[in-house]
Amino acid sequence: MSTKPALIITGADLAQQALDLLTGYEIVYAGKAPTEEDMVALCQQHDPVAIIVRYGKVGASVMDAAPSLKVISKHGSGTDTIDKVAAKARGIEVVAAVGANAAAVAEQALALLLACAKSVVQLDARMHAGHWDKATHKSLELGGRTVGLVGLGAIGLRFAKMADALGMRVIGFDPFAKHLPDYVQSVPLETIWREADAISLHCPLTDENRGMLNAATLAQCRRGVIVVNTARGGLIDEAALLDAVRSGQVMAAGLDSFAVEPMTAGHPFQGEPRFILSPHIGGVTSDAYVNMGVGAARNALAVLHRAATV
Template sequence: MSTILVTGADLAPQALALLTAFEIVYAGKTPSDNDLIALCRAHNPVAIIVRYGKVGAAVMDAAPALRVISKHGSGTDTIDKIAAKARGIEVVAALGANAAAVAEQALALMLACAKSVVTLDTRMHAGHWDKPTHKSLELGGRTVGLVGLGAIGLRFAKMADALGMRVIGFDPFAKNLPDYVQSVDMDTIWRESDVVSLHCPLTDENRGLLNERTLAQCKRGVIVVNTARGGLIDEAALLIAVKSGQVSAAGLDSFAVEPMMAGHPFQGERNFVLSPHIGGVSSDAYVNMGVGAARNVLQVLALTPADIGAT
């Protein structure tokens, strides 16, 4: 029986139901490179479903039978795609499987920033009543700039449009955009947005996209939302921008180094709303991503559930 390695501690039952012809081996919640290499050497999997950790060349070389690396989600930046291509290993992602969950998290972070939800909640629990002095930001009529117009970005765009916001976006690969999304260049994103929300994959070309220079081009008091990848932001530059008021608030679900460790400069800072990269972690997305990852494995291996039942 061929083996599939899951770089996590579990997989949705609906996904497992598609993979009954395979032995499933779990690497645990926080697998290291050495853990994955050892498991690959012991089990020689034909497929790896990636939930946590990174899959590099050394892991691939420890599994000579490996034919496909399937991401449990949409972001494949934790997989060395160049090494995979060189070894004839296909890399696939469950595109769109967590789009609703991530878009809703982006909306929640934007609203939390605009309405000072976390700060007011803390003050209320401490016995304060700030109604006479507080003014929140009204988002209707304001402009949100989206970097990335894939499944997640477009879903968020629809939500922002429903709030009465003007939606502008940059994505060189996007086609047939809805009429409420205006395609613009990056300079326009920085110059005209009251909220900048990142929804693009992390690449070598866009690493540190939001930095001292681009933050300075933004409107004073801009809100920054990131539910994509932490490497898109120069965190030191963002901290300075928030402290200076150039950025009024930042709602972040992803970070340059994860998990975030104690003592991170963002911790304890006002005007940062933080969540531990859980935008795509909902009960529905968990099933959708697992099933999507499993189906991608079967497709690459040229098997269907019916074929498996006959083997």
């Protein structure tokens, strides 16, 4: 039995650079798809002082199974899989590696936007099938068009810089953003629906914004708008988006996150030609893997150090 305090990682691995920071702790891996029951059992067995969250959810029952738990540290920026209300009630800090994967996710958003505007996936499939559609195909030019960003944190601002470099007009909504660069125009959310030729979501999921892109808001958008989501699937009413794409109200949707993950066979988006899909891998690059691991480890250690000195 180790004499070191335990730290559980809800995953099967962590970057070596992060592990090097955690040598004073017994590292316990929960695996790639830990259930609530798995986590409760591990907490009862090891009574961790910290949990680094990569996959799965951490709720009240998991916290109650770990009386020594001081901190839950997210391996990334989105903390919606952690019950923050329950954590606060138990005096457990929730921290996130904000910005650690900003470059990776912003690049994924740009890739999805370009794939939608330039019909990259469809044209590739046609070419491989032996077709040459030069005489009949027209792509969308992004320069001079307006992109609306919901969320102007590290990822949103990184994406905004790239969109500006393409010659796009950048408008954005974020009630918490301050000191925006001059190429980002802060506007109300209604202006984004009304004026954007492309909409990209970069905000955390909250009870207030769940389903913010729905039948009503999609109807307010310009016909032929492009929708990109590399944030959280719960921001979008998926049935409404499907209807909007099929009707042509939305030209195409580039999605890296979904209401239920992992996506299972038979999902209505599957087989739809104007949906460009990726399996929530926007933040999954070799660089971001290290950055998020190190950020999560440092954040956890900072809280544990404060707790030890109180």
